[in-house]
Amino acid sequence: MSGLTFVEKALARAAGVAEAHAGDVLDVTPDLIFSHDNSAAIRRIFLETGFERIARPDRIAITLDHAAPAPTTQHAQNHAEIRAWVREQSIAHFFEVGRGICHQVISEEALILPGEVILGADSHSTHFGWLGAFGMGVGRTEMAALWATGQLWLQVPESMRITLTGQFQPGVTTKDLALYILGRWGADGGQYRALEFTGDAIRTLSLDQRASLPNMMAEFGAMSAYMHPDQAIFDYLASNQQRDYTPLYPDDDAIYSDDHTIDLSSLEPQIALPHNPDNVVTLSEVLGRPVQQAFIGTCTNGRYEDLAAAAEVLRGQHVVVRTIIIPASRDVLLRATETGVLQTLIEAGATINTPGCGPCMGNHLGIPAPEEATISTGNRNFRGRMGTRESDIYLANPAVVAASAITGQITAPQTILNNNANLQGASL
Amino acid sequence: MSTHRVWVYGDHVNTDVIFPGKFTYTLKDPQAMADVALQDLDPTFASEVQEGDVIVAGRNWGCGSSREQAVTALKYNGIRIIIAESFGGLYFRNCINQGVHPIVCPGLVAHLQTGDTIEIDLEENAIIAGNTVYRIPSLSSTVQAILQAGGLVPMLQRRTGRLA
Numbered sequence: 001m002s003g004l005t006f007v008e009k010a011l012a013r014a015a016g017v018a019e020a021h022a023g024d025v026l027d028v029t030p031d032l033i034f035s036h037d038n039s040a041a042i043r044r045i046f047l048e049t050g051f052e053r054i055a056r057p058d059r060i061a062i063t064l065d066h067a068a069p070a071p072t073t074q075h076a077q078n079h080a081e082i083r084a085w086v087r088e089q090s091i092a093h094f095f096e097v098g099r100g101i102c103h104q105v106i107s108e109e110a111l112i113l114p115g116e117v118i119l120g121a122d123s124h125s126t127h128f129g130w131l132g133a134f135g136m137g138v139g140r141t142e143m144a145a146l147w148a149t150g151q152l153w154l155q156v157p158e159s160m161r162i163t164l165t166g167q168f169q170p171g172v173t174t175k176d177l178a179l180y181i182l183g184r185w186g187a188d189g190g191q192y193r194a195l196e197f198t199g200d201a202i203r204t205l206s207l208d209q210r211a212s213l214p215n216m217m218a219e220f221g222a223m224s225a226y227m228h229p230d231q232a233i234f235d236y237l238a239s240n241q242q243r244d245y246t247p248l249y250p251d252d253d254a255i256y257s258d259d260h261t262i263d264l265s266s267l268e269p270q271i272a273l274p275h276n277p278d279n280v281v282t283l284s285e286v287l288g289r290p291v292q293q294a295f296i297g298t299c300t301n302g303r304y305e306d307l308a309a310a311a312e313v314l315r316g317q318h319v320v321v322r323t324i325i326i327p328a329s330r331d332v333l334l335r336a337t338e339t340g341v342l343q344t345l346i347e348a349g350a351t352i353n354t355p356g357c358g359p360c361m362g363n364h365l366g367i368p369a370p371e372e373a374t375i376s377t378g379n380r381n382f383r384g385r386m387g388t389r390e391s392d393i394y395l396a397n398p399a400v401v402a403a404s405a406i407t408g409q410i411t412a413p414q415t416i417l418n419n420n421a422n423l424q425g426a427s428l
Numbered sequence: 429m430s431t432h433r434v435w436v437y438g439d440h441v442n443t444d445v446i447f448p449g450k451f452t453y454t455l456k457d458p459q460a461m462a463d464v465a466l467q468d469l470d471p472t473f474a475s476e477v478q479e480g481d482v483i484v485a486g487r488n489w490g491c492g493s494s495r496e497q498a499v500t501a502l503k504y505n506g507i508r509i510i511i512a513e514s515f516g517g518l519y520f521r522n523c524i525n526q527g528v529h530p531i532v533c534p535g536l537v538a539h540l541q542t543g544d545t546i547e548i549d550l551e552e553n554a555i556i557a558g559n560t561v562y563r564i565p566s567l568s569s570t571v572q573a574i575l576q577a578g579g580l581v582p583m584l585q586r587r588t589g590r591l592a
Contacts, residue, residue, distance in 0.1 A: 025570045040453075041456070049585055050584070050589065066453070121494060123492065125494075137494040138518070138521070139494050139496035139499075139522040140496040141525045141526060141580050142525055142580065144580075144584075149584070187440055188440070188514060188516075191488065191516070219491075221491060276442075361493075362448065363450060363452075363453070380442075382444035382492060383444070383469075384468040385444050385449065387448075387449075389468045
C-alpha cells in the first residue's frame with residue numbers, strides 16, 4: 001500500500017473518513033469559508049434555496065476588497081446589503097473597506113491553520129497553501145450551499161510535486177518562479193491537480209515570498225497548492241491563532257502524477273506578455289517596450305516586501321508614467337509607513353490607494369485607457385481584465401514594475417540600481 | 429439522441445472574456461448577464477445564439493476566475509451543454525452545480541466550425557460529428573445526481589421543501 005499525498009490526508013480529515021484516495025468523491029466540511037464583495041450575490045442564491053440561517057456563522061469570513069471604497073452607487077448598495085446580512089446572520093469575521101484583500105487578511109488574522117481546509121469564493125484561494133492548508137476556490141452557488149449546509153462535494157485530485165532546490169539570484173523572486181512554471185508547463189499544466197511544493201529551498205524564502213507562489217498557481221489550473229509548513233509559519237500564526245492544529249505532511253512514498261525539480265539559482269526574472277499569464281519570456285527578451293501605467297499590488301504581490309523592493313528601486317528617482325501602489329492590507333500599509341517605504345514611494349511620484357484589489361479586475365483605481373499598456377504585479381493579464389479590451393497588460397515582479405515606471409518602458413531593475421549606486425558614489 | 433448547432437472556440441478561453449469582471453457587481457439579472465456573454469471574444473454570440481446550441485472549445489475552457497456568471501451568462505443564452513478538450517477546474521464545477529452539462533471530448537473541436545451540427549447521445553456516451561463517433565467519459569454518480577436535479581440549488585430546494 002502506497003503512502004498518501006497532502007491533499008488525500010487533508011480532505012479525508014475534513015470529510016471525517018479514515019482514508020481517501022485520488023478520485024474519491026467526499027462531502028467535505030471546511031474549517032473556514034469566505035467570500036468578498038460577491039457575498040450579496042451569494043446571499044440571493046442562498047435565500048432561493050429556502051434555507052434561512054447560515055449553518056456555521058462562526059466559521060465564515062467576509063471582506064470588502066474587490067471594489068472598495070465603493071466607486072459607484074451600485075457598488076455601495078452591494079456593500080450595504082452585505083453589511084446588513086453580516087449583522088442579521090451574526091457572521092463572525094467581517095472586515096470593512098480598507099482592511100485589505102481577503103487572502104492577506106485571513107492569513108494575518110490566523111483564521112486558517114496548517115492542515116486545515118479553507119474554501120473561498122475566489123479563484124486565488126489556492127493562496128492558503130503557503131500556510132500548509134488546503135485552499136480552493138469555489139463558485140457562488142457552491143458558497144451558498146456551504147452557507148446552507150456547511151458541506152460541499154469534492155473529488156480528491158491527483159497531486160503534482162515540484163521540488164525546489166538552490167537559491168534565487170539577486171532580483172529573482174517567487175513571482176518569477178510562478179511565471180516560469182506557467183511558461184514551462186502552460187496555463188493548464190496543473191489542471192485538475194493539487195500541487196505540492198517541497199524541498200529545502202522553501203526554508204530560504206521569506207514569508208512574503210512564499211505567499212506569492214501558491215496564490216499564482218490558480219493561473220496554472222491547480223485546485224490547491226500546498227507548501228510544506230515549517231517553524232517560521234507556526235511562529236507567524238502563533239500570536240493570533242484561536243484554535244489548536246496539527247500540520248499535515250505527505251508520506252514519502254505518496255504517488256504523484258507528475259514530479260518535477262526546479263533549481264532556483266537557474267532562474268532569471270520573467271515577464272508575462274499579453275494576453276495570458278502563461279505567455280512568458282525572460283525579461284531580457286522584451287526590454288524597452290513602452291508602458292503607460294505601472295501597478296504594484298494585488299493578492300499576489302501587494303505585501304510589505306513587494307513595496308520595499310519597489311522602494312529600493314524608486315529611492316531618489318522619479319516616475320515618468322502614472323504609478324499606482326496598493327498595499328494588500330492595512331497591516332502592510334502601516335508597516336510601510338513605519339519603515340519609511342511609503343514616503344520613498346510617494347516622493348518618487350507614486351500614488352497610494354486604499355488596501356484592496358484595486359484595478360486588478362477592472363472595477364476602479366487605475367483603469368487604463370484603450371491602447372495603453374500596464375505593467376502590473378498582478379496575477380492575470382487576460383484581454384479586458386482591467387476593464388478595457390484594447391489594452392495590454394504585462395505581469396512582472398515589483399522591482400521590474402518600479403524600474404519600468406522610472407523609464408516608461410520595460411526595464412531591468414539592475415539598470416536603475418547600478419545607476420543609483422553610481423550617483424551615490426559620485427556624491428561622496 | 430439530440431441534434432445541436434455548435435459555436436466553436438479555441439484554447440484557454442478565460443472567464444474574463446466569457447463574462448467581463450467589470451460587470452461582476454453591477455449586473456444582477458441573469459438575462460442582463462446573458463446579453464454581455466463573450467462580448468470581448470465573439471460579439472455575434474449573444475445576439476445570434478439559439479436555445480439548445482452547444483459550445484465546442486479547445487483546451488482549458490473557462491480558466492481563470494471562480495466567477496460563476498461565466499456559466500450563468502451562457503445558460504441564460506440557452507446553452508445546456510459545453511464540450512471542450514478540457515475545462516478550468518472551477519468552471520467544470522460551476523457548470524455541474526448550475527445544471528449545465530460539461531463534456532470532455534478531445535479531438536472534436538478540430539473538425540468543426542461554428543454553424544455545423546452534431547448529434548449527442550448521452551445514454552450511449554457518444555457524440556457524432558459527420559461520420560465520426562467520439563466516445564465521452566461517464567460522470568461520477570454524485571455529479572450525475574446534481575445534473576439530474578438541475579443543479580445544486582434545486583437539490584437544496586428539495587431539502588427545504590421548496591421543490592417536491
